[in-house]
Amino acid sequence: MPPLxxxxxxxxxxxxxxxxxxxxxxxxxxxxxxxxxxxxxxxAEFADLLSTGQILPGPNVVNLAMMFGYRHAGLKGGLCAAxxxxxxxxxxxxxxxxxxxxxxGNALIQGALHGMTAVAAGLIILTAIRLARAQHGLRWPWLxxxxxxxxxxxxxxxxxxxxxxxxPTSLAISLWEHRR
Amino acid sequence: MTLLLDLFGHxxxxxxxxxxxxxxxxxxxxxxxxxxxxWLSESAFAASYTIAQVAPGPNLLFVLLFGxxxxxxxxALVALLAMCLPSSAxxxxxxxxxxxxxxxxxxxxxxxxxxxxxxxxTLATGVLLLDAVQxxxxxxxxxxxxxxxxxxxxxxxxxxxxxxxLAGALGWL
Numbered sequence: 001m002p003p004l005x006x007x008x009x010x011x012x013x014x015x016x017x018x019x020x021x022x023x024x025x026x027x028x029x030x031x032x033x034x035x036x037x038x039x040x041x042x043x044a045e046f047a048d049l050l051s052t053g054q055i056l057p058g059p060n061v062v063n064l065a066m067m068f069g070y071r072h073a074g075l076k077g078g079l080c081a082a083x084x085x086x087x088x089x090x091x092x093x094x095x096x097x098x099x100x101x102x103x104x105g106n107a108l109i110q111g112a113l114h115g116m117t118a119v120a121a122g123l124i125i126l127t128a129i130r131l132a133r134a135q136h137g138l139r140w141p142w143l144x145x146x147x148x149x150x151x152x153x154x155x156x157x158x159x160x161x162x163x164x165x166x167x168p169t170s171l172a173i174s175l176w177e178h179r180r
Numbered sequence: 181m182t183l184l185l186d187l188f189g190h191x192x193x194x195x196x197x198x199x200x201x202x203x204x205x206x207x208x209x210x211x212x213x214x215x216x217x218x219w220l221s222e223s224a225f226a227a228s229y230t231i232a233q234v235a236p237g238p239n240l241l242f243v244l245l246f247g248x249x250x251x252x253x254x255x256a257l258v259a260l261l262a263m264c265l266p267s268s269a270x271x272x273x274x275x276x277x278x279x280x281x282x283x284x285x286x287x288x289x290x291x292x293x294x295x296x297x298x299x300x301x302t303l304a305t306g307v308l309l310l311d312a313v314q315x316x317x318x319x320x321x322x323x324x325x326x327x328x329x330x331x332x333x334x335x336x337x338x339x340x341x342x343x344x345x346l347a348g349a350l351g352w353l
Binding site: 019020021022023024025026051052053054055056057058059060061062063066067070071075078082085086088089090092093094096097098100104108109110111112113114115116117118119120121122123124125126127128129131132135141142143144145146147148149152153156158159160163166167170171173174175178 | 193194195196197198199201202203205207208211215223226227228229230231232233234235236237238239240241242244245248249253256260263264266267268270271272274275276278287289290291292293294295296297298299300301302303304305306307308309310312313318319320322323324325326327330331336337338340341343344345346347348349350351352353
């Protein structure tokens, strides 16, 4: 079967599918849907797209949708891909949020959310550990990581000035270590 | 109207510095929305984040619920748009002007430089969420178990969230 043509409409449908099945983050599903199911990309192209999406600021998977849609179907394609990705699951989140307003005072619900937040905290820490384990190579930029943690988590400084100092510092250190 | 503009301004700024995605900038959202502006209570902040996690979709959708709590449906839309538009514009510019497959060396360098920062910010988000549940022994233990199970098994995290909900509803925490 030839692959589905890439049009704004199929982009919307494909990214909507990705968004609606992606519990706990969409990125793992992005590869499965785009590479395995649709055959729109091979693994190397996907890795390239992903790595670009990840070094840019903002929601990674929205960046990925925008770039992929734009590459194949212009601005309309980019917008349809991004809208498909965040629109349908966004409606579900909003419905949950509106429903929550009616039951916010319920002790049972409060308790359940309390427990779920504790698990969510664990899941985020788990993500950080996995990211750290996947890093190979440079050693010295870790100093900026420690500085960032102290500034944000402990001192609670504003993020913008902290990153304005630490990103150039980290880039300079990486460049220096690469050249050595 | 000023409220919506303020919301837009804050989230648009974060969109431009959200290296590591929307979750990585949660501590800065907390600083502005809860500590400085008092737009959200501590518990509403944590609840909004958590509710969005049990729904499907990209992680950034929790900003919808921050916006919803602060300024209703218009607030939700403004927060989401502000979080996406500036960074999407950059992504489009890079796609349009960048030469694909050519700058792998630079990609690697930038990734190496950003990775420790991304990891630190993600860790800070985890600490912030723990703080939000006022870590007594129960929630802390639950978070530790979550990390351990995640590292050792391939269990779908939804099961862990369900277990957390049950433990919390039964008043064990």
